[in-house]
Amino acid sequence: MSDEGLRGPGPNERILPEGRRNDQGIRIDPEAEAEHPPERTLLSALVKNEPGVLAEASGLFSRRQFNIESLTVGRTIDPELSRMTIVIEEPRPGIDQAKKQLEKLIPVVSVRELDADAVQRELVIVKVNGEEPDKVNAITQMYDGETLDAGPRTITVELTGDEQKIDDAIDAYEQFGIRELVRTGYAALARGEAPTARVKQPNKAPTESQVATQEVSDD
Amino acid sequence: MSERASVPKEDEADAEAEPAEDETTDEQPAQTGADAVATALENAGVEYLFGVQGGAIMPVYDALYEHDEMTHITMAHEQGAVHAADAYGIVSGEPGVCMATSGPGATNLVTGIADANMDSDPLIALTGQVPTDLVGNDAFQETDTIGVTQPITKHNIFAQSPDEVGTDVGHAWALANEGRQGPTLVDLPKDVTQTETDVKPGKPETPDTYNPPTEADEVVVEEAAKTLADADRPVILAGGGVIKGEAVDELRQFAREYEIPVVQTMPGTGAFPDDDPLSLEIAGMHGTGYGNLAISNCDVLLGIGTRFDDRLTGGIDSFAPDADVIHVDIDPAEISKNVYADYPLLGDAKAVIRQLDDALERAPDCGDWRDQCDEWKDEYPMDYQTPEDEPLKPQYVVEKYDELTPDDTIVTAGVGQHQMWAWQYWTWKHPRTWVTSHGLGTMGYAVPSAIGAKLAAPDQEVVAFDGDGSFLMTAQELSVAVRENLDITIVVLNNEAVGMVRQWQDGFYEGRRMASEYPWIPQFDKLAEAFGAQGLRLEDYDSVEETIQEARDYDGPSVIDAIIDPSENVYPMVPSGGDNARFALKEDHLEEL
Ligand SMILES: Cc1ncc(C[n+]2csc(CCOP(=O)(O)OP(=O)(O)O)c2C)c(N)n1
Numbered sequence: 001m002s003d004e005g006l007r008g009p010g011p012n013e014r015i016l017p018e019g020r021r022n023d024q025g026i027r028i029d030p031e032a033e034a035e036h037p038p039e040r041t042l043l044s045a046l047v048k049n050e051p052g053v054l055a056e057a058s059g060l061f062s063r064r065q066f067n068i069e070s071l072t073v074g075r076t077i078d079p080e081l082s083r084m085t086i087v088i089e090e091p092r093p094g095i096d097q098a099k100k101q102l103e104k105l106i107p108v109v110s111v112r113e114l115d116a117d118a119v120q121r122e123l124v125i126v127k128v129n130g131e132e133p134d135k136v137n138a139i140t141q142m143y144d145g146e147t148l149d150a151g152p153r154t155i156t157v158e159l160t161g162d163e164q165k166i167d168d169a170i171d172a173y174e175q176f177g178i179r180e181l182v183r184t185g186y187a188a189l190a191r192g193e194a195p196t197a198r199v200k201q202p203n204k205a206p207t208e209s210q211v212a213t214q215e216v217s218d219d
Numbered sequence: 220m221s222e223r224a225s226v227p228k229e230d231e232a233d234a235e236a237e238p239a240e241d242e243t244t245d246e247q248p249a250q251t252g253a254d255a256v257a258t259a260l261e262n263a264g265v266e267y268l269f270g271v272q273g274g275a276i277m278p279v280y281d282a283l284y285e286h287d288e289m290t291h292i293t294m295a296h297e298q299g300a301v302h303a304a305d306a307y308g309i310v311s312g313e314p315g316v317c318m319a320t321s322g323p324g325a326t327n328l329v330t331g332i333a334d335a336n337m338d339s340d341p342l343i344a345l346t347g348q349v350p351t352d353l354v355g356n357d358a359f360q361e362t363d364t365i366g367v368t369q370p371i372t373k374h375n376i377f378a379q380s381p382d383e384v385g386t387d388v389g390h391a392w393a394l395a396n397e398g399r400q401g402p403t404l405v406d407l408p409k410d411v412t413q414t415e416t417d418v419k420p421g422k423p424e425t426p427d428t429y430n431p432p433t434e435a436d437e438v439v440v441e442e443a444a445k446t447l448a449d450a451d452r453p454v455i456l457a458g459g460g461v462i463k464g465e466a467v468d469e470l471r472q473f474a475r476e477y478e479i480p481v482v483q484t485m486p487g488t489g490a491f492p493d494d495d496p497l498s499l500e501i502a503g504m505h506g507t508g509y510g511n512l513a514i515s516n517c518d519v520l521l522g523i524g525t526r527f528d529d530r531l532t533g534g535i536d537s538f539a540p541d542a543d544v545i546h547v548d549i550d551p552a553e554i555s556k557n558v559y560a561d562y563p564l565l566g567d568a569k570a571v572i573r574q575l576d577d578a579l580e581r582a583p584d585c586g587d588w589r590d591q592c593d594e595w596k597d598e599y600p601m602d603y604q605t606p607e608d609e610p611l612k613p614q615y616v617v618e619k620y621d622e623l624t625p626d627d628t629i630v631t632a633g634v635g636q637h638q639m640w641a642w643q644y645w646t647w648k649h650p651r652t653w654v655t656s657h658g659l660g661t662m663g664y665a666v667p668s669a670i671g672a673k674l675a676a677p678d679q680e681v682v683a684f685d686g687d688g689s690f691l692m693t694a695q696e697l698s699v700a701v702r703e704n705l706d707i708t709i710v711v712l713n714n715e716a717v718g719m720v721r722q723w724q725d726g727f728y729e730g731r732r733m734a735s736e737y738p739w740i741p742q743f744d745k746l747a748e749a750f751g752a753q754g755l756r757l758e759d760y761d762s763v764e765e766t767i768q769e770a771r772d773y774d775g776p777s778v779i780d781a782i783i784d785p786s787e788n789v790y791p792m793v794p795s796g797g798d799n800a801r802f803a804l805k806e807d808h809l810e811e812l
Contacts, residue, residue, distance in 0.1 A: 007598070007599070007600075007602070007804070008508060008598040008599040008804065009598070010804070010808050010811055011801040011802065011803065011808055011811045011812055012811050014512075014800060014801070016515070016798070016800050016801070017515055017516050017540050017541050017800070018540075018541075019540030019541040020536050020537065020540050021535055021536050021537075021538060021540055021558070021559070022535075022536065023535060023536070024535075024555075024559060025527075025535050025538070025555065025557055025558035025559040026559040027540065027541075027542075027559070048428065051377065052365060052369070052377065055366070055369065056369055059369055059370060060370075063370050093555060093559075096555065097552065097555075097556060100551045100552035100554075101552050103551070103552075104550070104551075104552050105374075106373075106374040106394065106426055106428060106429055107428065108428065109428050
């Protein structure tokens with residue numbers, strides 16, 4: 001308590017540090033200053049088959065404004081577990097954050113980022129106008145597709161493949177007039193011997209991304 | 220405080236006891252899902268439950284009738300129940316438990332659950348739900364409580380079967396408590412709690428997918444220790460995790476051994492004693508000038524159990540811009556979320572501080588830096604003016620109260636200017652004595668949290684600093700304090716305004732005081748009397764001590780309606796998103812910023 005109140009030099013008279021951080025909280029030096037461009041990333045998560053897991057995961061992504069491209073989920077050979085494949089497009093810090101936030105959900109057993117060479121497939125069902133069945137059929141064969149339904153007015157085909165192939169096929173079908181289409185989003189597994197996601201052992205050991213977080217990274 | 224706060228059950232039980240004794244029943248009474256819930260709580264060692272009755276939760280209340288070891292505190296509003304339980308958890312360190320019925324009961328808990336989530340407070344909410352076969356049909360008093368609370372709980376569980384509900388509650392308790400603490404919720408459909416089960420719940424356990432880290436990676440610890448030893452201008456930033464992780468002793472010893480200055484975040488307040496020469500007290504928007512200058516100018520920042528909230532950091536670009544950041548946290552997702560961590564040390568704060576201590580070969584050579592910090596302390600003391608001819612200054616009331624009470628007095632607060640004055644002008648010495656709504660900034664927190672705090676620590680004094688606006692939001696909980704005869708004092712720093720809003724309007728909206736002035740508020744001393752509490756009015760400097768003493772001497776809840784200078788504002792202040800080194804000490808500084 002005093003008669004003068006707060007004192008000391010005003011804001012403009014203080015010596016201020018010169019350094020700065022970017023909006024990701026990284027100190028700006030010539031090396032780190034570069035903005036992280038968004039990357040397309042495949043995440044694979046093993047989750048317990050509990051009601052609400054999907055809502056929890058998707059709610060997490062929308063709440064934290066992660067840019068999600070596709071999310072699929074289905075059973076595994078273990079009846080207690082499902083596998084989620086998530087494609088997100090985010091700068092590197094966003095991808096790391098997404099992984100860590102996902103891993104925090106209690107029903108999530110494991111989260112893994114897949115390499116670009118992962119085996120990845122999407123299924124699409126396309127319904128086109130049926131006036132030129134032969135031509136439609138030729139394109140379907142060209143893209144290793146299968147005709148699911150053919151009538152006088154519409155032909156419905158199924159295709160699987162990576163993004164590029166599906167986009168190309170859709171372009172090709174465009175000439176007949178696409179009436180409707182549905183894409184499932186990606187399913188993916190790590191290539192070769194690498195496991196897509198390891199089940200955490202209930203031994204209180206740090207999880208994969210926890211360990212990754214502890215490594216001093218120079219990037 | 221009354222022991223039998225729960226239900227007026229003794230009398231009734233006595234009346235009914237006799238005929239029951241005559242019956243020679245070999246048969247154990249059937250156990251229901253609700254009994255399993257109660258047993259699971261008992262197994263967890265729960266002492267108090269805070270809640271409000273209702274249709275869908277009635278089976279659980281009925282089961283509690285048989286559980287004398289737990290005391291249920293009936294609150295006036297579910298928001299009161301959740302804040303009381305939250306404060307109970309903060310002060311005791313163990314999850315507080317609140318309960319509510321389905322629909323409106325559950326939604327009334329939402330604010331408090333969100334509050335606990337932001338502050339990582341250990342809390343369990345048990346909510347009634349309509350019977351499973353009505354779920355999804357917009358039944359009477361149905362709300363998708365799981366859906367509503369998913370984003371604001373650490374985990375929530377929809378109980379599906381009476382055989383599993385005991386485990387569900389055990390999971391909820393353990394998850395609320397372990398790792399980074401936080402709120403959990405179990406939604407209890409009425410049929411699940413009413414149906415019989417012979418499964419007896421055991422001790423609470425976390426699900427096996429939950430593996431919080433314990434010790435940090437040795438290699439990173441070594442690197443971090445080296446960086447710290449080489450620092451010229453190191454600062455420790457102690458967050459709420461230091462207190463939650465019971466690492467207060469380790470932190471104090473570490474800082475003193477290596478003579479590193481310590482700043483605290485708002486939730487970390489009390490982790491390090493304000494009167495220690497190394498203490499730079501508090502940082503952030505209304506932190507001390509010296510605390511903020513130290514962070515802005517440091518070259519190594521050791522942040523422990525802090526999530527680098529924006530009220531702490533100000534604009535990220537200017538936060539500790541020259542510093543290598545060593546970040547200790549138990550939650551991997553906090554690492555590099557807001558501020559990039561050069562040395563992430565994932566683990567339990569207590570264990571990691573010990574690891575760092577083992578790895579640190581020498582103290583950093585930073586005598587000059589400590590001198591610099593002391594200079595800033597002299598230059599920018601926390602201070603205010605007290606002209607005799609002006610109305611009472613709120614800071615003076617806080618300082619006097621602090622002077623008159625023991626060091627371990629627990630202070631709760633609402634949200635606004637009064638909260639900041641309480642934070643700034645109290646001399647913090649002990650952890651778990653500063654109980655407020657940090658992250659969510661929930662007005663109305665002070666009174667119910669004082670109730671929860673007092674029940675958690677009946678031997679400690681409890682004072683709630685409240686604003687007139689905040690007090691009006693949960694004043695009805697005074698009825699509970701009176702019923703339970705809780706010896707607490709509520710000091711309403713009454714400026715007839717939602718003062719913090721008015722301060723911003725004056726500073727940043729050209730003084731257009733839209734909806735921030737409350738000239739129609741009741742006389743709070745009279746209001747207190749209507750509830751059966753002691754009501755006191757305080758208007759001038761001369762009667763400050765005497766009024767405080769009167770409140771403290773009274774055995775039961777008192778309310779001091781302290782009429783303060785309505786023009787007093789909170790300084791220092793960093794405008795939101797600003798540079799913490801450029802704090803305003805008074806009105807005209809704002810123009811410079
Ligand atoms: C539930 C809620 N509603 C609105 C706000 C926005 N708000 C923040 S501070 C404040 C003013 C609080 O006024 P009062 O309790 O009288 O305290 P004072 O600032 O006057 O000390 C308001 C309205 C809030 N934090 N919480």
